[in-house]
Amino acid sequence: MATPVKVYGPPLSTAVSRVLACLHEKGVDYQLISVNMAKGEHKKPDYLKIQPFGQVPAFEDEDISLFESRAICRYICNKYVDKGNKGLYGMNPLAKASIDQWLEAEGQSFSPPSSTLVFQLAFAPRMKLKQDEGAIRQNEEKLAKVLDVYEKRLGESRFLAGDEFSLADLSHLPNTQYLVNATDRGELITSRENVGRWWSEISSRESWQKVVEMQKPT
Incomplete structure (x- = not known):
């Protein structure tokens, strides 16, 4: 075994x-x-x-x-x-390349502003740290621009790298979960028709729901 x-x-x-x-x-x-x-x-x-x-x-x-x-x-x-x-990481070179480019977009464009917002809005209060309003405002603007690109893309395909759920979508789950459920900026996601539809679908996957259950206090 x-x-x-x-x-x-x-x-x-x-x-x-x-x-x-x-x-x-x-x-x-x-x-x-x-x-x-x-x-x-x-x-x-x-x-x-x-x-x-x-x-x-x-x-x-x-x-x-x-x-x-x-x-x-x-x-x-x-x-x-x-x-x-x-097919999570693609079944051919083109599929893998498409997934990789959106993984790069997540790591380079989506993650930095969303991580800052999650820390400032969700974790700083728990840690009794003063929130940086300037950082919140600046990163909210940055993330909005990224999500405008996502909105267009997700109007063209069901998921980021095509019509099948992939590692590119999965990689967005952690920060978006906090953004939607632990801050007051969830409308950045839910107010966009295509992004909101995409988030609802990927966050309801059984694999992610198992992780969410693990995050609950015991």
Whole structure:
């Protein structure tokens, strides 16, 4: 029997939840290993051996280790290509290239402003930190411009990389979940007809709902 892959980090982390969603889509068994960041476990020598930047997630599959959630997701899709959602990372070079370009758009254009908004609006109050109104305003404007591009694209195709759900869509789930459900800026997503339709569809997938359940307090 194959040894389950190991994922290190809390499900509430956007990067960890991205990897967990991918594993559920692919039907790959895994072991989730807690990392108590409040106690600095992510900065201890043993952990730094597998994640040299001291962040989450870290990932192990037998004798290999990886970090960076998008790279981990690509690895999962490539190694376990015949499991679960076989088309998650495309079935031919053109499909993969289309997925990759939207993964790049997510990482370079969508993630920076959405991450800032999630931190400022959802996490800063919990951490009793003062919100930076200038950063909120600036990143809301940046994200709106990105979502205008998405709105046009999603008027042309059901999902970002085509008519099938892919890793490109999955990668948007973590930040958008917080933006829609834990801040007062959810209308950035829901007020756009095509983006709102897309979000409703991808967020209702069984794989993501399993991750959301894992994020609930026990």
